[in-house]
Amino acid sequence: MIDDETPILDNHLHLDPDHHRGIDAVRDFARVGGTHLLVVNKPSWHLDIEADTGADFRPVFERTIEIVEEASAELEGRAWPILGVHPGLISRLVDDRGFDPADAGELMQAGIDVAAEYVDAGDALALKSGRPHYEVDDAVWEASNDVMRHAFERASELDCAVQLHTEASEDLTEVTAWAEAVGLPAHKVVKHYAGGRLEGPVPSAMSEKDRLEEAADRGEPFLMETDYIDDPDRPGAVLGPKTVPRRVAWLLENGHDEAVRNAHVETPTLVYGIHTVETLENP
Template sequence: MDIEETPVLDNHLHLDPVQGRNTEAVEDFADHGGTHLLVLNKPSWHLVEAATDEDTFREAFDLTVGAVEDATDALPGRAWPVLGVHPALISKLVEEGYTPDEARDIMQAGLDVAAEYVTDGPALAIKSGRPHYEVDEAVWDVSNDVMCHAFELAAAGDFAVQLHTEGGEEFEQVAQWAEQRGLDRRQVVKHYSGGRLQGPTKSVLADKDELELAIEEDEPFLMETDYIDDPERPGAVLGPKTVPRRVRWLLENGEDEAVRTAHVETPEAVYGIDTEATLSR
C-alpha cells in the first residue's frame, strides 16, 4: 500500500493561533501525506492566562476551535478539536493561593465547559489527566478527582477522554476508574504512550522503536507527535511531518495492517470517526 491510499491521523498535536506557526504546521503535515488531525488546546496560560473561571476556558477553547477550522481547510481530510484542562493547572492555581479543593472545583468546571463543546458541536473529545511530576498527596488526590470527573462527563455524553499523565506502562487502575463511572476503557486514551501499555488505549509517540513495540503487542493503538507549536521550541516534541514519515516507513516495511489499525480502525473504535469517508485527495 502507498501512503496516498490511506488516511494518516496525528492523534495529539497542538496549534497556537496566538504566537505559533499554526496553519503553516498543518500545511507541513499535509504536504508530507498527513490527512487528519486531533488538535488539543494548549494550556490556558499559553493562550490567554491561567484559567480561574469559565469565561477564560471558553476563550482558550474558542481559539483552538478557530485554529481547527483553518486546519481543516488545509487538509485533504479534516481536523477535530479535543478540548480540556491541562493537569498542570492545579499547580498554577495552588501557587496563586487557591486550596487544592478550590483548584479542583475550577478545573472540574473547565471540564464541564469542554464537555459542552463536545455535546453541542465542534469538539470530538475532552482532555484531562494528572500531573506528570511530583506533587504532594493533597494535590495528587484532587487531581485524580478531576480526572474521574472527566470520566463521568465522557460516560454521560458517550465520548472519549485523552489523558496527560505521568509516564509508565501500568494504568489498569485508571481504566477501572473509568469503567466504574460507565466509560468503556477503549475510550480512555493515554497520550504520549510507549508501545506497551496496560489499561487505556495507547497513543504512541511516533518513535520507531516504540511503534515496533506497539506492533509486536498486537493491540489497538494510535500515533501522535505531541507537536507543541512553540516558536522558541521548533519541532518539539516531534515535528508535524513525523507521523506521515513514520507511516511511509511502516508501509515500506510491509506493515499495512498496523497502519490500518492506527489510522482507520482505532480512531473509529475510540472516537466514532470515519477517516476514510472524510478523506478526499
C-alpha cells in the same frame, strides 16, 4: 509506500496561530501525506488566560475550534478539536496563585464542564484531562484524580473519549477501572505520550521507531502522535508535524501494513467513532 487512499492521523498536537506557526505546521503535515489531525487546546496559561471560573476557559476552547476549522480546509481529510484542562494547571494554581488543592480541582472541573458543552454541541470530539506526570504532594494528587474522574463522568454522559496526560506507565488499569465504574469503556480512554505497550487505556504512541515497533508487534489498538507544541521558544518540540506521515511510510516499508490500518483506520473508529477513510477526499 503511502498512497492516496491511506489516511494518516496525528492523534495529539497543538497549534498556536497567534504566537507561532499555526496553519503553516498543518501545511507541512499535509505536504508529506498527512490527512487527519486531532488538535488539542494548548494549556490555558500559554494563551495568557489565568482562569478564575470555568467560563474563563472559553477563549482557549473557541480559539482552538477556529484553528481546527482552518486546518480542515488544508487537509484531504479533516481535523477535530479535543478540549479540556491541562493537569499541570493545578500546580500553577496552588504554587503560583495560592489556591487550596481542592479549590483548584473544583476550578479545573468547572473548565471540564465548559469543554463538555462544546462536545455536547458537536463542536468538539472529545475531552482532555489527566494528572501531573511529576511528583506532587498527596493533596494535589488527590485533587487531580478527582478532576480526572469528573472528566470520565462527563465523557460517559456524552459518550465521548478522554485523552489523558499522565505519568509514564505501562499499566494504568486502575485509571480505566475508574472510567468503567462511571460507564465509560476503557477503549474510550487514551493515554497520550505513551509507549508502545500499555495496559488499560489505548496508547497514543509517540512516533519514535522503537515505540511504534513495539505497538505494531503487540497488535492491540493504538494511535500515533507527535505532541507537537507549536511553541516559538521550542520550535521543533516535541516531534515536528511531518513526523507521523514519515513514520507511516517507514512502517509500510517495513511490512507493517496492518499496524498502519490499526492506528489510522480501526482505532480512531473504536475510540472516537470517526471514519478516516470515509472523510478522505481523493482526487
